[in-house]
Amino acid sequence: MSDVQAPAEAVSAPTRLEDLKPKMRLSGTVKKIELFGAFIDVGVGRDGLVHISALRPERVNNVADVVKEGEHVTVWVKKVDPGNGRLDLTMIEPLAVDWNELKAGQVYAGKVTKTEKFGAFVDIGAERPGLVHISEMATYRVEDVSEVVKPGSEVKVKVLAVDSRKKQIKLSIKAVEMAEMQSDEGEFEEAGEELTAMQLAFRRAQQQKAIARAATQTQRASAKSSRHVQEDLLQRTLANKRK
Numbered sequence: 001m002s003d004v005q006a007p008a009e010a011v012s013a014p015t016r017l018e019d020l021k022p023k024m025r026l027s028g029t030v031k032k033i034e035l036f037g038a039f040i041d042v043g044v045g046r047d048g049l050v051h052i053s054a055l056r057p058e059r060v061n062n063v064a065d066v067v068k069e070g071e072h073v074t075v076w077v078k079k080v081d082p083g084n085g086r087l088d089l090t091m092i093e094p095l096a097v098d099w100n101e102l103k104a105g106q107v108y109a110g111k112v113t114k115t116e117k118f119g120a121f122v123d124i125g126a127e128r129p130g131l132v133h134i135s136e137m138a139t140y141r142v143e144d145v146s147e148v149v150k151p152g153s154e155v156k157v158k159v160l161a162v163d164s165r166k167k168q169i170k171l172s173i174k175a176v177e178m179a180e181m182q183s184d185e186g187e188f189e190e191a192g193e194e195l196t197a198m199q200l201a202f203r204r205a206q207q208q209k210a211i212a213r214a215a216t217q218t219q220r221a222s223a224k225s226s227r228h229v230q231e232d233l234l235q236r237t238l239a240n241k242r243k
Contacts, residue, residue, distance in 0.1 A: 013043065014026070014042075014043070014044055015043060015044060015045075016044055016045065016082075017044050017045070017046055017080055017082040017085065017087060018082050019044065020044065020077050020080045020087065021077060021080070022077050022078065022079065022080070022094075023076055023077060023094050024076065024077040025074065025075075025076055026042045026074070026075050026076070026077065026089075027042070027072065027073075027074055027075075028040040028041055028042035028043070028048070028072070028073055028074075028075055028089075029041045029070065029071070029072055029073075030067045030068060030069050030070060030071045030072075030073060031047050031069065032047075032069065033063050033064055033067065033068075033069055034063065035052075035063065036051065036052055036063075037049050037050050037051040037052045037054075037055070037063060038050050038055070038063055038066075038067050040073065040075055040089055042075065042087075042089070044087070046085050046086075046087055047087070048075070048077075048087035048088065048089040049087070049088055049089065050067075050075060050089045050090060050091055051088070051090075054078065054088075054089070054090035054091060054092055055067065055091050055092075056091065056092065057092055066091075067091075073091060074091070075089040075090065075091055076089065076090050076091075076092075076093060076094050077089060078090045078094075095125060095126060095127055096124075096125025096126070097124060097125045097126040098126075099126070099127065099162070099164040099167075100164075102126065102159060102162045102164075102169065103159065103162070104159050104160060104161055104162065105158065105159060106158070106159045107156060107157070107158050107159075107176060108124040108125070108156070108157055108159070109124075109154065109155075109156055110122040110123050110124040110125075110129075110130075110154070110155055110156075110157055110171075111123050111152065111153070111154050111155075112149045112150065112151055112152060112153040112154075112155060113129050113151060114129070114151060115145045115146060115149065115150065115151060116145070117134075117145065118133060118134055118145075119131050119132050119133040119134045119136070119137070119145060120132045120137070120145055120148075120149050122155060122157055122171055124157065124169075124171070126169060127167065128167050128168075128169065129169075130157065130159070130168075130169030130170065130171040131168070131169065131170060131171060132149075132155075132157060132171045132172060132173055133170070135174075136160070136170075136171070136172035136173060136174045136175065137149070137173055137174060138173065138174055138177065139174055139177050139178060139181070148173075149173075155173055156173070156176045157171040157172060157173055157176060158171065158172045158173075158175040158176050158179070159171060160172050160175070
């Protein structure tokens with residue numbers, strides 16, 4: 001299984017352009033203001049430029065309305081070219097995951113932002129949340145999304161497909177669970193000869209419990225669905241009798 005993706009972390013107090021990487025967070029001092037932007041000293045021997053369009057998410061007409069010379073600011077590396085001694089910065093915090101970085105098969109830690117009857121939307125740090133369809137919620141059949149996740153739930157998801165043109169990300173919780181189960185089985189087989197009979201029995205019991213738990217959840221979901229059907233039929237029958 002792929003490792004969980006995480007945003008690049010800033011290196012504390014870099015001293016050279018070569019130490020910088022895109023999306024790195026830095027602290028700096030505004031050295032000079034121009035009509036087109038501001039030059040920031042971040043301690044690498046070369047001032048970086050924050051273009052006027054990178055000062056704020058909204059439109060800025062006057063650089064001086066946002067920053068002043070001598071002011072301490074937080075910036076992020078937008079582009080660095082050590083060979084030409086160029087450093088482009090931004091004061092708009094970049095996305096943790098850009099569209100061109102998303103690839104099928106990647107695994108991310110995310111948070112559920114919204115649930116619907118057909119699935120759940122999960123924020124993985126991209127421009128938009130990705131969708132986990134109800135069929136990709138678990139290794140068993142799910143009838144009600146809210147029985148598996150709720151808004152605010154933290155989950156691990158695998159990227160199934162990405163459509164940057166339509167701004168769509170298809171995710172799966174089930175794929176992560178299946179990969180973890182396969183990994184556990186592999187470790188179980190490799191360590192089998194070194195385990196005692198009691199340890200082997202304990203592991204098998206744990207696996208059986210997990211299977212039984214999944215089956216119980218499926219039965220409950222099925223029973224709930226059946227009750228809804230029966231209640232609906234009863235209501236229709238009573239309505240017909242009243243007529």
